Structure formats: structure tokens, C-alpha cells
Amino acid sequence: MNFIRTFLAGLLVVLAAAMATPAPVSAGELEDRVKALDAKNFAGKGKAIEALEALADPAALPVLRAMQEGLLFREKATKRIVIGVKAARSFEIFDALSGEALGVVKKRKLKKISVNNRLRGRLRLAIGALALTSGDAAARSSAAKALVKDADPTILPALDRALAREQEVEVAAVMGVARAAIQAKGGEKSARLAAISALEGVLDREVMVVLGTLSQAANEPDAEIRALATETLAATEASGRYYGMLETLFFGVSLGSVLLLAAIGLAITFGVMGVINMAHGEMIMLGAYTTYVIQQVFPGAIEYSLAIAVPVAFLVSGAVGVVLERSVIRFLYGRPLETLLATFGISLVLQQAVRSIFSPLNRSVITPDWMSGALEVNAALSLTYNRLTIIIFTFVLLLMIAALLRYSSFGLRMRAVTQNRAMASAMGIRTNWVDALTFGFGSGIAGIAGVALSQLTNVGPNLGQQYIVDSFMVVVFGGVGNIWGTTLGAMTLGIANKVMEPWSGAVLGKILILVFIILFIQKRPSGMFALKGRAAEN
Amino acid sequence: MQGKTILGMATAAATFGFAVTAMAADTIKVGVLHSLSGTMAISETTLKDTVLMLVEEQNKKGGVLGKKLEAVVVDPASDWPLFAEKARELLEVHKVDVVFGNWTSVSRKSVLPVIEELNGLLFYPVQYEGEESSKNVFYTGAAPNQQAIPAVDYLMDQGIQRWVLAGTDYVYPRTTNKILESYLKTKGVAAEDIMINYTPFGHSDWQTIVSDIKSFGAAGKKTAVVSTINGDANVPFYKELGNQGIKAEDIPVVAFSVGEEELSGIDTAPLVGHLAAWNYFMSADAEVNEDFIAKWHAFIKDEKRVTNDPMEAHYIGFNMWVKAVEKSGTTDVDTVRSAMYGITYPNLTGGVAVMNTNHHLTKPVLIGEIQSDGQFETVWQTPGGVIGDAWTDFLPDSARIVADWTAPITCGNFNIDTGKCSGQNY
Numbered sequence: 020m021n022f023i024r025t026f027l028a029g030l031l032v033v034l035a036a037a038m039a040t041p042a043p044v045s046a047g048e049l050e051d052r053v054k055a056l057d058a059k060n061f062a063g064k065g066k067a068i069e070a071l072e073a074l075a076d077p078a079a080l081p082v083l084r085a086m087q088e089g090l091l092f093r094e095k096a097t098k099r100i101v102i103g104v105k106a107a108r109s110f111e112i113f114d115a116l117s118g119e120a121l122g123v124v125k126k127r128k129l130k131k132i133s134v135n136n137r138l139r140g141r142l143r144l145a146i147g148a149l150a151l152t153s154g155d156a157a158a159r160s161s162a163a164k165a166l167v168k169d170a171d172p173t174i175l176p177a178l179d180r181a182l183a184r185e186q187e188v189e190v191a192a193v194m195g196v197a198r199a200a201i202q203a204k205g206g207e208k209s210a211r212l213a214a215i216s217a218l219e220g221v222l223d224r225e226v227m228v229v230l231g232t233l234s235q236a237a238n239e240p241d242a243e244i245r246a247l248a249t250e251t252l253a254a255t256e257a258s259g260r261y262y263g264m265l266e267t268l269f270f271g272v273s274l275g276s277v278l279l280l281a282a283i284g285l286a287i288t289f290g291v292m293g294v295i296n297m298a299h300g301e302m303i304m305l306g307a308y309t310t311y312v313i314q315q316v317f318p319g320a321i322e323y324s325l326a327i328a329v330p331v332a333f334l335v336s337g338a339v340g341v342v343l344e345r346s347v348i349r350f351l352y353g354r355p356l357e358t359l360l361a362t363f364g365i366s367l368v369l370q371q372a373v374r375s376i377f378s379p380l381n382r383s384v385i386t387p388d389w390m391s392g393a394l395e396v397n398a399a400l401s402l403t404y405n406r407l408t409i410i411i412f413t414f415v416l417l418l419m420i421a422a423l424l425r426y427s428s429f430g431l432r433m434r435a436v437t438q439n440r441a442m443a444s445a446m447g448i449r450t451n452w453v454d455a456l457t458f459g460f461g462s463g464i465a466g467i468a469g470v471a472l473s474q475l476t477n478v479g480p481n482l483g484q485q486y487i488v489d490s491f492m493v494v495v496f497g498g499v500g501n502i503w504g505t506t507l508g509a510m511t512l513g514i515a516n517k518v519m520e521p522w523s524g525a526v527l528g529k530i531l532i533l534v535f536i537i538l539f540i541q542k543r544p545s546g547m548f549a550l551k552g553r554a555a556e557n
Numbered sequence: 558m559q560g561k562t563i564l565g566m567a568t569a570a571a572t573f574g575f576a577v578t579a580m581a582a583d584t585i586k587v588g589v590l591h592s593l594s595g596t597m598a599i600s601e602t603t604l605k606d607t608v609l610m611l612v613e614e615q616n617k618k619g620g621v622l623g624k625k626l627e628a629v630v631v632d633p634a635s636d637w638p639l640f641a642e643k644a645r646e647l648l649e650v651h652k653v654d655v656v657f658g659n660w661t662s663v664s665r666k667s668v669l670p671v672i673e674e675l676n677g678l679l680f681y682p683v684q685y686e687g688e689e690s691s692k693n694v695f696y697t698g699a700a701p702n703q704q705a706i707p708a709v710d711y712l713m714d715q716g717i718q719r720w721v722l723a724g725t726d727y728v729y730p731r732t733t734n735k736i737l738e739s740y741l742k743t744k745g746v747a748a749e750d751i752m753i754n755y756t757p758f759g760h761s762d763w764q765t766i767v768s769d770i771k772s773f774g775a776a777g778k779k780t781a782v783v784s785t786i787n788g789d790a791n792v793p794f795y796k797e798l799g800n801q802g803i804k805a806e807d808i809p810v811v812a813f814s815v816g817e818e819e820l821s822g823i824d825t826a827p828l829v830g831h832l833a834a835w836n837y838f839m840s841a842d843a844e845v846n847e848d849f850i851a852k853w854h855a856f857i858k859d860e861k862r863v864t865n866d867p868m869e870a871h872y873i874g875f876n877m878w879v880k881a882v883e884k885s886g887t888t889d890v891d892t893v894r895s896a897m898y899g900i901t902y903p904n905l906t907g908g909v910a911v912m913n914t915n916h917h918l919t920k921p922v923l924i925g926e927i928q929s930d931g932q933f934e935t936v937w938q939t940p941g942g943v944i945g946d947a948w949t950d951f952l953p954d955s956a957r958i959v960a961d962w963t964a965p966i967t968c969g970n971f972n973i974d975t976g977k978c979s980g981q982n983y
Contacts, residue, residue, distance in 0.1 A: 061936070088929075089829070089928060089929065089934075131934075133934050133936070135830075135926060135936040136715070136805050136806050136809050136830050136832075136926065137715060139805070139806045139830055140806040143806065224771070224775050227775050228774075228775050228776075228777055229777075230777070231775060231776045231777025231778075232777035232778075233777070234777060235777050235778065238777070266768065267765070270764040270765055270768070273764065274762050274764070277762070371594060374594065374598065378602075379593075379594075379598035379599050379602050380599055380602075380818070380821065381599060381789070381792065383821070383823055383824060385824055386796075386824065391799070391800065391827075392800065392802075393800055393801065393802060401801070401802070403764075403797075403800040403801065404800070405796075405800060406764070406800075475761060475793060475796070476761040476792065476793050477761075477789050477792045477793070479599060479789065480598075481596055481759070481789070485759050485761065517764070517765055520765045520766075521765060521769065524754070524755065525754075525755070525756040525757060525760060525765075525766065526726050526755055526756065526757050529757060
């Protein structure tokens with residue numbers, strides 16, 4: 020629905036622009052060239068796109084956009100070219116040029132005008148060239164960007180005209196870069212050399228591709244131009260290196276925060292209570308499935324689904340945790356081996372239960388729009404929103420947990436029971452219930468982690484298994500029973516992993532980290548931050 | 558009373574699990590060896606259902622040789638050694654006449670000695686790395702020359718000059734990448750234009766690798782990724798590609814392990830234009846295919862379920878086996894095996910599949926681009942069928958080996974230089 024609205028609005032803009040154009044192309048010719056888009060093969064379609072672009076008529080824009088998005092069809096009966104918008108099981112169709120609504124038809128009445136990657140690139144270029152005169156500044160800016168890599172110097176006059184008319188400084192800057200990049204590709208030699216020099220320090224990836232292309236002997240016969248392009252590219256890369264380091268650091272912190280999320284619940288159940296809970300991963304999995312269920316129940320509220328899922332996942336996983344503690348684990352306190360085996364069995368039961376209820380196939384959890392894409396700090400450094408959100412979320416969660424343990428009465432009881440059970444009991448604390456609630460709390464946190472992880476990885480029955488080993492690794496490395504130790508442990512491992520990965524590869528990197536931890540534990544058996552005092556003596 | 562109930566339940570369980578033994582004399586038994594639990598359940602359960610559907614279909618037509626077919630389903634639980642035990646159980650205890658099963662190469666390797674020792678018959682439906690031709694196995698999935706090589710040819714035709722070979726760290730990607738690397742080098746691609754990268758199973762943190770691919774692709778030559786990344790790890794990989802803004806027009810990814818089933822777990826909007834090479838796509842425009850999809854939806858009672866390439870492989874394999882049994886009038890393994898050679902059956906993409914004497918199929922190769930609805934749009938396909946090549950021509954050691962199970966060669970690894978079989982059975 021939304022699409023139609025934007026689409027029609029776009030059409031109005033285009034119509035207005037068309038009216039402003041002094042000499043509109045005859046409608047018949049435009050129509051013929053649009054018809055030609057329905058060529059038999061991709062080469063024919065490519066030619067048709069070029070022919071359409073040559074008319075320089077903005078009225079062709081919606082047609083090209085629809086074609087790029089795979090929404091352009093031929094109605095089999097009337098042979099009309101139409102734009103189709105999916106509505107339930109059939110398509111709502113509109114005339115490609117006039118935008119006139121033509122009713123709703125079944126899918127099999129339409130033949131899609133298919134495109135491949137090469138055509139998609141070609142379309143992007145054609146749209147870019149036509150949209151240079153668009154009324155919207157953002158559209159003009161992205162149109163200029165689209166031209167950088169693929170456009171050849173024949174577009175320059177149109178670009179110059181657009182540049183001369185441009186009022187917005189930022190858009191003009193983008194157009195200037197595009198102009199230099201296109202100029203560098205061909206034409207008079209001195210102008211090319213000047214254009215290449217002008218591109219130094221421009222950290223845009225597409226510009227770097229252009230320079231890279233020019234520095235290859237296969238693409239560029241002139242040695243002088245090759246040399247300058249190589250030099251400029253090297254200078255640009257050198258200034259981008261600093262951002263490369265920042266990027267690695269971001270990757271490391273992001274991996275660290277994922278590890279932390281997975282381990283933080285375990286830091287409570289294993290770290291504080293000493294229960295080796297092999298079913299911890301399945302608590303994470305339950306949280307992720309909760310997110311899936313919420314999205315299924317409220318299909319209209321995808322944007323808020325994660326916010327709803329966080330408390331619900333906490334309750335679901337927490338409740339399962341309490342039941343687990345009351346029915347199994349409490350009988351096994353002080354017998355770590357039996358606890359390990361029992362919880363491992365439970366983890367298998369939970370996995371198979373999920374497999375039976377939701378099927379063994381992975382479930383698709385939708386990423387809300389606000390978590391897709393990347394924050395572009397500059398052209399060389401962009402931080403993906405989903406990772407950024409998870410880093411922030413992890414630290415907020417961490418602070419909340421720390422505050423709860425430190426300042427609330429539940430936290431006080433919890434610490435009392437774990438430090439000296441007999442004394443706490445003598446003071447009138449119901450240690451049984453504190454155990455159950457602590458375990459439920461740790462499990463609930465794992466559930467919340469599951470909500471976040473559902474945005475990064477597969478939501479399937481095996482989700483938990485991927486994280487269980489890493490979680491134990493982080494908790495043991497950081498120091499059992501210490502949340503800050505867990506935090507520092509997770510960050511250290513995350514950053515170390517990402518710094519090593521480029522030269523060691525992902526497989527070897529993982530092995531090196533494991534070897535490192537084993538050696539470290541030999542030296543300091545109780546991890547980075549050992550608990551001091553009476554609790555540590557047991 | 559309670560004892561009786563338990564007894565009743567046990568009988569019921571036996572009936573569902575293994576069907577009734579009393580009927581055995583009048584039925585032909587079809588073994589199904591696919592994991593229904595564990596990691597591989599995600600892919601293999603569908604194939605179990607496919608075989609059950611094919612058996613049901615055949616029984617509606619009156620069975621084979623006047624006897625009803627009876628499926629015997631066992632669960633090897635994604636546990637490779639257990640595959641061998643379950644195969645033995647199928648052949649020795651249930652005395653099945655044919656087995657349809659396996660997905661991973663390692664599980665197939667584990668089953669091979671058993672199936673050869675007991676002279677069973679196995680239909681293996683998944684694309685694999687080749688370098689094998691067992692007397693007792695029919696490979697209905699694609700060999701490397703029916704998937705990887707045509708895909709690379711297509712991309713070269715599209716002007717790709719730089720290659721990233723990314724895979725999960727196990728036998729299929731390693732062998733395939735070895736073949737591709739030497740193939741690319743024979744085509745004049747320089748060593749520095751090939752980047753090979755392996756990741757562990759279930760890898761979920763792709764930030765660094767995707768960022769590396771991005772800078773590898775920024776060197777001025779058109780770059781593509783050839784992905785043998787397995788199963789689960791694909792979702793976070795594609796998500797990261799989308800998030801870091803890599804579009805299919807810039808750096809296309811062609812995948813050999815991503816089909817309709819895998820895409821049904823992902824939001825495909827950011828993936829539009831990435832490629833996959835298979836012998837079948839659900840979107841194939843053929844009437845047999847539409848029938849097959851309709852039957853599948855009716856059988857599984859879910860309109861949203863997709864069909865994929867290994868399902869087609871089972872469809873072809875099963876029907877070829879039925880034809881071979883009817884032709885030879887018996888289910889005896891050796892007779893049926895000889896009857897299989899040269900048997901044809903219409904495939905689901907509108908052509909005809911042929912079983913060759915090297916136990917591989919002749920099938921067309923299709924390259925498709927991912928669409929926003931999770932389906933593939935065929936952008937290129939071979940004009941006719943491609944004969945599956947058990948031993949690749951692009952590794953020096955394998956190029957001299959042929960497989961042919963008819964006289965005069967009669968072995969799966971005949972060295973044309975020495976004129977001898979290596980002696981190993983597979």
C-alpha cells in the first residue's frame with residue numbers, strides 16, 4: 020500500500036517535470052520504446068533501455084524503476100506493459116506510462132519482464148542520468164553517486180548542466196566528485212590527469228574502484244595515467260587506514276558484546292550459583308523463538324516487535340528456568356557431574372521439543388527497518404545499525420543487572436545466599452526460593468540475549484549449541500562469579516579474535532583463542548578476576 | 558490393564574516406525590536414510606517426506622510388479638557413524654530393496670563400506686564434490702561439472718575477473734574450491750586474483766570477511782564470490798552483505814548450497830540478484846513441475862512449502878528405479894543396476910534425465926537470480942543436458958581416471974594411462 024502511495028507521488032513529480040520540459044517527446048515514440056523493453060533476451064532489453072534513456076524523458080523514470088525492482092510485467096492478453104503491485108495472491112496493475120489503475124489480475128495472466136545483474140546496473144545508470152534533474156535533493160545526490168562507477172564521459176554535458184543549476188552545496192559536492200571520476204575515464208589527457216589528482220583523498224569506495232580500474236594495464240593503455248592513478252589510490256588508501264583500524268575495533272567490540280550477551284546469564288547461573296547449566300544455550304534459543312512468535316502474532320507491529328519481545332522472552336525463559344530448578348537442579352546441588360549430565364539431557368529435550376513444535380527448519384525473524392543498513396560516518400567507515408544497536412543494548416542490560424544485584428533487596432538476598440547459605444538461612448531468608456529465582460533470573464537474561472541474537476543469526480533448534488561453548492569460555496576466562504570479569508573477558512576475546520582474523524583466518528583464529536585460554540587458565544585457574552574472601556574458599 | 562496399554566503402544570509404535578513385518582512378503586521395501594533430528598534435520602526431513610510422497614504416489618498407481626511399496630524410515634540423527642549402523646539395520650534387519658538417503662558427503666562416505674559389503678543400492682540426491690563412483694550408489698545430485706564449472710563460466714561471460722572462493726571448512730568446499738582454483742588458472746586468472754577463505758560450521762560473525770571481500774572487490778576488476786558456505790552459516794553471511802551495502806550488481810555471490818528451502822528462512826529483499834546454480838528451480842516453467850508442486854503441497858498439507866533441487870533428484874532417482882525394476886521384473890540389486898544404465902525419465906525442468914554408466918545423471922544446469930519472493934529467476938541455462946563427470950578433468954590426478962560400470966571397464970576408477978582399476982571399491 021505504502022509503495023503505491025510513494026509510487027503515485029513520484030509519478031506526480033514526474034508529470035510535473037514532464038510538463039516543465041520545453042519539448043516533450045511524442046507520446047507514441049515513448050510508448051514504442053517502453054514496449055521494446057519486453058525483448059526476448061537480456062541483450063535486447065539492454066538496447067531498449069539505452070534507447071529509452073536516449074529520449075531523456077523523465078516520464079520513463081517510473082517504468083525504469085519498476086523494471087529494476089522486478090515489478091514490470093506484460094499483460095498476456097492485451098500485450099500492454101504494466102506495473103504490477105502484489106496484493107495478497109494476485110497483482111494490482113497500473114499502466115506503465117500513465118499510471119492509470121487497470122484493476123486486479125491473477126499472477127498467471129502476467130509475464131514478468133525479467134532482469135539480470137548486468138541490466139540492473141544498466142538501469143541504475145539510466146535512472147541516475149534521468150534523475151539528475153529530479154526535484155528532490157536526496158534523489159539528485161544518489162543519482163550522481165550512481166553515475167560514479169559505470170557512467171562514461173558521454174554523460175558529462177548533462178552532468179555539467181545539472182551542476183550549474185544545483186543550489187544545494189552538498190549535492191553539488193557529490194556531483195563534482197562524480198564529474199571528476201567520469202572525466203578521469205576518458206577524453207583529453209591533461210583534463211584526465213587533473214581529474215585524477217582531484218580525486219585524491221576521496222574515501223568513496225566507488226571512486227576507489229574507478230582509480231583501481233585506471234591503474235590496471237589491461238584497462239588503461241597510457242602509462243602516465245596508470246602511474247598517477249596508482250599513486251592517488253595509494254595516497255587515498257593511506258588516509259583510509261586509520262578508519263580501517265577503527266572498523267576492526269568496532270567489529271571486535273561488536274563480537275565482544277555478542278559473546279557478553281550470550282554469557283551474561285551464565286555468569287549468574289554458573290558464576291554466582293555454581294550450576295553447570297548445559298541447557299543455557301537453549302534458554303537463548305527460547306528467547307529467539309519468542310521473538311519469532313511475537314512477530315507472527317502481531318504482524319502489523321514489526322517495528323516494535325523487539326521491544327515487546329524483550330520482557331516476554333525474559334518471562335518465558337525465566338519461567339522455564341524456575342521450573343527446571345525446582346524439578347531437577349535443586350536435587351543435584353553439590354554434584355556437578357550429575358548436574359552437567361542432567362542439564363545436557365534437558366538441552367536435547369528442549370531442542371527436540373522446538374523441532375516438533377516449530378519444525379526443524381529455521382524460522383525467519385524479520386529485521387525491523389530501523390535496524391537495517393549502516394550508519395555512514397564517512398565513505399570509508401560505516402557502522403551497521405544492527406551491530407550498533409546490540410552493542411548499546413548489551414551495555415544497558417549490563418548496567419541494569421549490576422544495579423539490580425548491587426542495590427535491590429533481591430540482589431542482596433542472592434549475594435547473601437551464595438556467599439554463606441547457612442548464615443543467610445539463619446537470618447530468615449528462604450534460600451530455596453532465592454535459588455529458584457536466581458536461576459530463573461539468569462535464564463531470563465539468556466532469553467533476552469536470544470531476542471538480540473535473533474537479529475544476527477539463524478533462529479533454529481541449533482541456535483543454543485552455537486553459543487554454549489563460547490559462553491563458558493567467556494565466564495571461565497573472565498573469572499567465575501564476577502560480572503565485570505565476564506564483561507572484560509568478552510571484550511578481550513572479541514577484539515583479539517577480530518584483530519587476528521585478517522591474517523590467521525576464521526578457523527585458525529578460533530583455535531588460537533582456545534589455546535590462549537587454556538594456557539591462561541593454567542597460569543590463573545580462577546580467571547582474570549578471581550573472587551576474594553570466604554566464598555572463594557569453597 | 559496398564560501392561561496391556563503399554564504393549565498396545567509398543568505395537569502401534571512399531572507399526573508407525575517400521576510398518577508391519579507380516580506384510581513383508583507382499584511388499585517391496587524402500588529404505589529412507591535421512592536425519593530427522595540433529596543439525597542436518599533442517600535439510601533432510603524434507604527429503605524423507607519427498608520419498609514418502611513418491612511411495613504413496615506409486616502405490617496409488619498400483620505399486621511395482623504388482624506389489625505395494627513400503628517405506629522403512631530410520632533416523633541416523635546427523636551422527637555420521639550412526640549412518641553406517643542404520644544402513645546395516647535397513648539392509649540386514651528390514652531387508653530393504655533400495656535405500657534413498659544421505660546429505661553430507663561425510664555421511665555418504667560412512668555408509669559406503671556397508672552398502673558395498675551387503676550389496677545394497679543407494680540413491681544419493683545431493684550435489685557433491687565428485688571423485689567417487691561406487692558400484693552400489695547412484696548419484697542423482699550434481700557433480701562439480703554440473704554445477705560449479707558452468708556457474709564460473711557464466712560469471713566469466715559476465716566479465717568477472719577476480720574471484721573469492723568462500724566455503725565452510727570441510728570436504729565438499731575444499732575439493733570444489735581445489736577444482737575451481739585449477740580451472741580458473743587454466744582460464745588465465747592470476748593467483749593474486751583468487752582469494753580463498755574458509756570458515757567453521759555455523760559461522761555467524763561475518764563482519765571481517767565481508768569487509769575483506771569489499772576491499773578485495775575495490776581493486777578495479779569486476780569481482781564475484783563463489784560460495785560453498787554450508788546451510789546455517791548462509792543467513793548471517795547474506796545479512797552482513799546486505800548491511801555493509803554490497804549489492805549483487807557490484808559483487809554478485811553465486812552459491813552452490815543455497816536453494817529455495819534455505820531462502821525460506823530469510824528475508825530475501827537485500828539478496829535480490831545474487832545467484833545460485835542448480836539443476837532445478839521451483840520456478841521452472843514446465844507442466845510436470847507444476848504437477849509436482851501441486852502434489853507436494855497436497856501431500857505436506859502446507860501451501861507455503863517450497864520444492865528444491867535435491868527433491869527433484871529424488872524424484873528422478875525414484876522413478877528411474879521403478880522403471881528399472883519393472884524392466885527387469887525383479888528387485889535383485891545386480892539386475893536392477895544393469896537395467897538402470899541408459900534409463901531415461903523426464904526431469905522437472907522440461908527435459909529428460911539419463912542415467913549414465915558412471916552412475917551419474919545427465920541433467921541441464923540452470924543459473925538463477927534470487928528474487929524478492931524467495932524464488933529464483935532463471936537467467937541462463939545450458940542448451941541441453943550435461944553429463945555428470947565422476948572424476949573431474951581439472952585436477953591432474955583425476956583427469957586420467959574414468960568410471961564406467963559396464964564391460965569392458967567395469968569399475969569406478971579406471972586409470973586410462975595404466976589401464977587398471979585402482980583396486981579400491983569406490
